[in-house]
Amino acid sequence: MKWQKLIVVALRSIARNRLRSLLTMLGIIIGVASVIALVALGEGSQADITAEIDSMGTNLIIVVPASADRGGVRGSAGSSTSLSLDDAETIKKEVPTVANVSAEIRLSEQVVAGNSNWNTSVRGVSETFPAIRNYQMVQGAFFSERDVKAKAKVAVLGQTVVDELFGGQNPVGRRIRIRNVPFQVIGVLGEKGQNGMGDDQDDVIMVPAPTALYRLSDGKTVRGILVSAATPGQIAEAKAQVTTVLRKAHRLRDGQENDFSLRDQSEISNMASQVTGTLTLLLSAIAGVSLMVGGIGVMNIMLVSVTERTREIGIRLAIGARSGDILLQFLIEAVILCLCGGLIGIVTGLGTAFTLGQVMGSGVVVNPSVILLSVGFTLAVGVFFGFYPARKAANLNPIEALRYE
Amino acid sequence: MKPIELESICKTFHLGDTLVKALDKVDLCIDRGEFVAIIGASGSGKSTLMNVVGCLDRADSGQYRLEGQSVRDMDRRQLADIRNQRIGFVFQGFNLLARTTALENVMLPLLYYRGSLPAGKARQRAVEALQRVGLADRMHHEPNQLSGGQQQRVAIARALVNDPAIILADEPTGNLDSRTTLDVLALFQELNDSGITIVLVTHEADVAEHARRVIEMQDGCIRRDLLIANRRRAEVTALAGRRSS
């Protein structure tokens, strides 16, 4: 008995009951479609996050106060003062493997320009910040080292701020007030859009770090120091050197814990992919369960089908079909049902993923191994859940089967 | 070597507490080329006998040799192959697959044929079998588009397609009117003339008169076994039309 013939027999009986076959497949379709869609979206957003982390700048190392890294209660003012502008200077001078260094101070302020005002994030950074974080300028220029040294009252605006305060018109040369301190606008940053958390990265004003620290803040709280290693190969070395230099600067004795901590990009992206990875795993488990339920649906229908076609089985046995032939016929039918469901599910899943990706503006990654895996899994579901009904059919007694009404 | 040899075949069914001896020490020999009619009251064991002879069922005890070969020690798979290649079955209820064309129904036994048979050859054999029963022009019709007589002829073509030496028919005319009955009987006689051994179960005396030998059963035993001196030939007039088509 040849395989092609059996497949033809199975296809014919599936085609004979189109609606029922489709409904039977539905469980499988939903299961596979959700696996495919979830994984495609999960991997897509993971790729988005990775790309975004890369766009944060090349060879980036972030130094933060130790308490800020411990989670729980976010560092109170007193505990997060372990970093200073001097630390940034020290790193710049004493670590040879470092290309650029910039302190970062973050404040949330009400900003006024003429009659308009807008609450936004004010960042105090060094002149090296655009180089470290890959920022472009669309109008004017970023402030210079001299501006930083002089605590100049100059500001560079993000596009959202330009829209809100100046109605989108060129603000270069105009004045704004932050905490009643007048600043002159000298440039506009290129648009960056939303980040992975949905925050608007263009809703920002950059001012020189000392200006922010001493004119707008308490003079103590430095949120972090951004360091870029000279080459990707030197990240580890740079981290070690930065640690040594800072320990010395902070006069920490041997055995005393660091009062700061360092993260590099690979750690940040690992953390991000761990989160999305766990999420993907969880969703896949749910999808797996729905595939299982789909498989039980197939078994149920196959059992009904065997009962319904008892007479047909009797006829086939009477004219010389071996039990093995009947077993294979029903097994192949179950497998084809599952496989068809799987294929429809893959197409539906990809369609859903791309549609949702469009709507949510997140990326979609089609992973061929996931597709192969779901095909394999549906095949296994077909064999597993098809076997019992098929064996039931194969073990029928021909006379009783023929007499069945 | 005789095609069918039964020696004290017994078959008992258990219905709750009661035992039904459907076959009680049946001895029977059928020669090559015979046309045997089996008659008897309802419940006398005719169908049970046919099932044993057709390897659809096993006897509880006794010896059954099919063309000299003992069937007793064969497994399910060997019995299936015998049903496929050496015996053709015709049933009272036709037992055709619904929503399947006459041609495909006739090709069904070839689907389970173990030897090598190219698809084109299989189709050709099925067409030939349909021609033999005079239904070549109906081969693409499905059972519900055919009359009872035509359906039974398709079933006979299906029994013929593997070129069996024996055809077993359990009340093949039970669902047919008298005119179509004659049609089918004429066909059986024709096949018998070409050398095929035929065993046919019937309730009707005038159907049995078309055989060469009549066996009467009663309570699982053979009560009478007689040869018919001058058997009736079925009217072939009913079939005249199909010859020309």
Ligand SMILES: Nc1ncnc2c1ncn2[C@@H]1O[C@H](COP(=O)(O)OP(=O)(O)OP(=O)(O)O)[C@@H](O)[C@H]1O
């Ligand atoms: N599967 C079975 N289970 C129990 N008893 C059975 C079974 N098959 C047949 N019998 C019994 O065996 C006896 C013979 O049955 P069988 O079908 O051979 O009779 P029959 O001569 O073909 O009758 P009919 O002319 O009505 O078809 C009957 O008494 C019947 O009740």
Ligand SMILES: [Mg+2]
């Ligand atoms: Mg009967």
